[in-house]
Amino acid sequence: MKYRHLGRTPWKVSEISFGAWAIGGAWGSVDDIESLAALRQAIDSGVNFIDTADVYGMGRSERLIAQLKRERKEDIVVATKAGRRLSPHTADGYNEKNLTGFLEDSLRNLSTDCLDLVQLHCPPTDVYYRPEVFGFLDRMMEAGKIRHYGVSVERVEEALKAIEYPNVQTVQIIFNCFRQRPADLFFAQAQKKEVGILARVPLSSGMLTGKLRRDSQFAADDHRNFNRHGQAFDVGETFSGVDYETSLAAVEEIRTLVPAGVSMAQFALRWILMFDAVTCAIPGGKRPSQVAENCAASDLPPLPDAAMSAIRALYEARIRPAVHQRW
Numbered sequence: 001m002k003y004r005h006l007g008r009t010p011w012k013v014s015e016i017s018f019g020a021w022a023i024g025g026a027w028g029s030v031d032d033i034e035s036l037a038a039l040r041q042a043i044d045s046g047v048n049f050i051d052t053a054d055v056y057g058m059g060r061s062e063r064l065i066a067q068l069k070r071e072r073k074e075d076i077v078v079a080t081k082a083g084r085r086l087s088p089h090t091a092d093g094y095n096e097k098n099l100t101g102f103l104e105d106s107l108r109n110l111s112t113d114c115l116d117l118v119q120l121h122c123p124p125t126d127v128y129y130r131p132e133v134f135g136f137l138d139r140m141m142e143a144g145k146i147r148h149y150g151v152s153v154e155r156v157e158e159a160l161k162a163i164e165y166p167n168v169q170t171v172q173i174i175f176n177c178f179r180q181r182p183a184d185l186f187f188a189q190a191q192k193k194e195v196g197i198l199a200r201v202p203l204s205s206g207m208l209t210g211k212l213r214r215d216s217q218f219a220a221d222d223h224r225n226f227n228r229h230g231q232a233f234d235v236g237e238t239f240s241g242v243d244y245e246t247s248l249a250a251v252e253e254i255r256t257l258v259p260a261g262v263s264m265a266q267f268a269l270r271w272i273l274m275f276d277a278v279t280c281a282i283p284g285g286k287r288p289s290q291v292a293e294n295c296a297a298s299d300l301p302p303l304p305d306a307a308m309s310a311i312r313a314l315y316e317a318r319i320r321p322a323v324h325q326r327w
């Protein structure tokens, strides 16, 4: 496992880290014993950064991470998020009273007196134009409740606006073979300001593992079933917002580029790591075997130029029309 600096924080984090949404819920049934085994595998594979949120299983994901931290001596940086428990999810809801309550709950769930990294959880665009929200986070840092903060965004323009605030250390954004726009506009700006980038949905919700088929079935409580058309939250979070048939056809083209001895998941993750601006990819993993496979992507050699060009051409031809101007 290789490590990269996270923004201007003192931390160097594993370039393949762990996304802890699936172990909380919304991906079909999960079993805490297996989830903990997946978390332990991550640490055994060199992962030292875990991304979670208060809303993942309403504290379940955070509590599993607290349990992991009690068991292990290694330094583990935990990034959580706040905001998505608001209902309705409005910019006005991002006020001191609500955010204080969310942070107190995360502190309790994570069994800590100071949160490593707090991210605003894909707030409405207007929140980025409310400096008082960022001022509140500054005060939480001064009060010793949080060490650092960042944002998780839906759109490139939100990311560009967020990094105008000097204490935003990280931006989490969807970046994968099917969502390439962040590399065009945003990465250079983030590098200039030394802002860390967390590449989320790196496997396009599992599509870029190459295992899904036209007749794959998803449980009723799996967002790949219930949010296929954005019924519950932003459609971009499910298969990157690319329709299922288009994705399957693109995956067949990618399959021809994957070298022998490498899985498509590893290839897709290594593609992300080719971008220096990215601090880490945070693939979700429910089982130890998935986590071990994903972490091994860090040890692969760089992808050849021909493969990088082929993925770009594939994006331009098949995917760009569906996503490029939407996020």
Ligand SMILES: NC(=O)c1ccc[n+]([C@@H]2O[C@H](COP(=O)([O-])OP(=O)(O)OC[C@H]3O[C@@H](n4cnc5c(N)ncnc54)[C@H](OP(=O)(O)O)[C@@H]3O)[C@@H](O)[C@H]2O)c1
Residues within 6 Å of the ligand: 018, 019, 020, 021, 022, 027, 051, 052, 081, 121, 122, 152, 153, 172, 199, 200, 201, 202, 203, 204, 205, 206, 207, 209, 211, 237, 265, 282, 283, 284, 285, 286, 289, 290, 291, 293, 294
């Ligand atoms: N708004 C936000 O801030 C936001 C939104 C989305 C995600 N995130 C963060 O980003 C993380 C990653 O995104 P994601 O979990 O949505 O999507 P993802 O990482 O693209 O896909 C994860 C899913 O793919 C499957 N998978 C993973 N590794 C595999 C492997 N090696 N072989 C086969 N299948 C594999 C697993 O599901 P199955 O086994 O069920 O197929 C897993 O749950 C999340 O966990 C979360 O921390 C944040």
